[in-house]
Amino acid sequence: MKKRFLQGFSFFLVASIGLVSCNDSKTDLDLDLDETADTTKMEQTNEPAISYSVPTPNDLFEIIKAVGGELDMSLINSVENKDKYVDLKSKALNFGVYSADLGYMSCFDNGIEFLKYTKAVEDLAGDLGISEVFDKTLLDRIEENEENYDSLFNISSQTYYESYAYLEENKKGQELSLIIIGGYIESVYIISNLIENFDENSEIVEKLGDQHLVLGQIIDFCAQYADIEAVSEALSDIIKLQSVFEENMDYMEGTNANGSNVSNDNDIPTFASGGSYRMNQKTYDAVKSEITELRNKITQK
């Protein structure tokens, strides 16, 4: 455990001094691993910088709904808390939190609070200098579609994507990193609390486990901005969460442990991974505890 903590901490330290920019995350799998350079034979002269894409909370909630998740309004962050967020860091983190809440509510057909939360997000966007994302017709469109949940879900998804693109284009890496971290913490907090009794065969539990992949992607992305104090602080929190996942999950060898494998499902090629992590009761308890602490910290509950 100490070794892993040191590994995580040293990664963070390296990232903090700006030496890590776009390198891929290094994940120890409890095996005698070595990670070598890319072995593929693309014709290229220089190793390209990687651009990291992060799934949005909406993507996650869409899947959670399909596998039987439900709406629990007690899990979302009260809009009354908005006035507590006075500095850029807390505003950006909670822009992400409220955006995730919007995705959750609209995915589960609750349009009643949608307008109120959109206004909160819009206020925070103004403070973060990204109000251009919210065109003048947005609130009108929401009012017109208050009962049309598919449209509300699309609006929240589109707004999140537009915010992401605007921040990326305008080199606002600090705000973008914090928003992504806030959205991630809120969505993992929500799904971990939707699980009443741990069942390793539950699809929601499986999705919670998948979030360690998303977290790795977020860490890689945010490491580019780790020389900014607010980002490095938030990064150290989520690196700790990543170690909670990795220290406790079970590693399962894949069906293609001896090489790449492709099967076909209705003529769709299906790729088998070399191996994957699996949730267990211990991981679930540890992740739920850690994410609750993180969520309370950023929402100042």
Added chain:
Amino acid sequence: MRHKIIFGIALLGLIVLQSIQAQQSCRKVHEFCKDVIPADQQSKKWEMDNQSKYATVEKGKVYEMSFIAYRDYVYRISTCTDVEDAEKINFEILHTELVRRPDKNGNPRIFKEKVSIFNNKTEDMAQFYKFRVEKSEKLYIKVNVPISGKSEAKEFKDSDFVCVGVLLEHSKAERLGF
């Protein structure tokens, strides 16, 4: 000295501004990737995945992105550039695998390596590809940007840069039986 500092700041500002403008001029290029998909396959079941990307890339370079593929979806990847009369673009999908092989000293080791799982060269440079994954995992896409041709973006006229888009779409998949 003072003039040099002012000139330096102005130059830096100009570079930053150009960089921002360049990125903005490629805005939503990935949406044009839809054009490479035949009309009979443009059904509403395909939703744009928010992990789609667009970027400004130097001609002849490789653009690489990574994303998380959930096992719950079938994915469709299409790539495009804004290069006028561009030839078909080579792209490749990779994932990481544990590979057992000897290290430099001949000792058996397990290495974590990126391995190609699809290259459109094997499918007559098809500009889109549908697939799914058995377990959720991180995937990589490499796009070989054409070495010649002019970008349609005015900002890149007579420059070495073009716009590249990677459109990711997903549709709900049937549950796999494993």
